[in-house]
Amino acid sequence: MYRLEKARVEDAPRLQALVARYAAQDVMLPRTVESIVQTLPDWVVATAETSARATRQVIGGVCLTALAPELAEVRSLVVDSDWQGKGIGHRLVARVIEMARARGYQQLCALTLVPEFFLGMDFRPVEVADISPKVWVDCQHCPKYERCDEYALVMDLVPNPVLPNYRRADLPLPTKSPNWVPLDLVS
């Protein structure tokens, strides 16, 4: 049994460790304990009670990150390997979708190496460059800017969202990794 709840400050080291495990495999970006503490109200965690002493254990988490007044990102989504495949990831994302609606965002985005997970939740694929605030707030600082291997997906939270264009004319658009292949949405 597990439940979803607001993150507590004491959860930060465990969340950092969960993310670090996958950051080491290059499937997500690392987080520091400090960056988690500083964004604590934006996190949802999945917790389970383990052992006879009923110790609360954080088994997953996700952070709703503001990119612009209109746009937020599903960031640092992670579930402990022992708990994967039980629907926890989907429930975490469903909870941040609720949070994003309540906070008034028009659109949610995700950059990911596991697009199948998000496609099953009504996100749709777009070009990274279409998520203008993400590119010009974050991506331009990424070492993979000229070889991006991630898939960009968005979910509209209102009909016909109107998003700002943060495009910087002095910088080139991000380019894709030679290993990147388009999503096959038909088969």
Ligand SMILES: CC(C)(COP(=O)(O)OP(=O)(O)OC[C@H]1O[C@@H](n2cnc3c(N)ncnc32)[C@H](O)[C@@H]1OP(=O)(O)O)[C@@H](O)C(=O)NCCC(=O)NCCS
């Ligand atoms: C992605 C992740 C959060 C999913 O959590 P989860 O609790 O296992 O997800 P759910 O049980 O709700 O859904 C599982 C579904 O997600 C999809 N999925 C998850 N990981 C996948 C992967 N690596 N490749 C393809 N599909 C994947 C599958 O469709 C799977 O369906 P199945 O159960 O029929 O096989 C988890 O696998 C994880 O922490 N991965 C490592 C970190 C990561 O990649 N985070 C995403 C960063 S955006």
